[in-house]
Amino acid sequence: MNLERALDILKDKGYKYTGKRKRLLDIFLVEGRYLSAKEILEAMQEAYPDLSFDTIYRNLSLFETLEIIEGTEWDGERKYRLHCDGQTHHHHLICTRCGITKTIHACPMDTVIEQPSDFHITGHKFEVYGRCTTCLEV
Structure with a gap:
């Protein structure tokens, strides 16, 4: 998944493209790994000091529903990464x-x-x- 494709999905489904959503996607693109909501919040707090876990979780849930990101769980915590764009099953x-x-x-x-x-x-x-x-x- 790249930024352009993720933003197209949001637009096609009628969701707004906001600075916070772009920043969240940028974090996934740069990190290239599974991240917890806490790690995402920490990475976004400098730019958005009043950002809440609720906002993070709402956007993660939306992105997962739209298959922009995929989630898994280990050690009792949900973690997320960008959805694979691969055309082959893996x-x-x-x-x-x-x-x-x-x-x-x-x-x-x-x-x-x-x-x-x-x-x-x-x-x-x-x-x-x-x-x-x-x-x-x-």
Whole structure:
């Protein structure tokens, strides 16, 4: 996902393009990893000192609904990153220390389950959590 595509999605769905939303998206673009709402709030507070968690959560929820960002949960906390634009189906390895992701090009669903005759699968999510080599050294 890039900034232009994210802003197009907002516009196409009738949502305003605000400075706060652009800044939130810029943070995701620069960081390139999963971020918590707290990390996002801290990154935005210099420019927006009165910004609240409510505003952050509302925008994260909107962005997730519009598939601008994707969320996951680990250690009891929801974390977010820009939605993948990849045209191919894939999954992720996620570092639980720094939030960086690596793509897994194989799909475990191919070997785990056959399409049942009495159930239509519309989607799935597979994530592997661990530590990247950089974080293992720390």
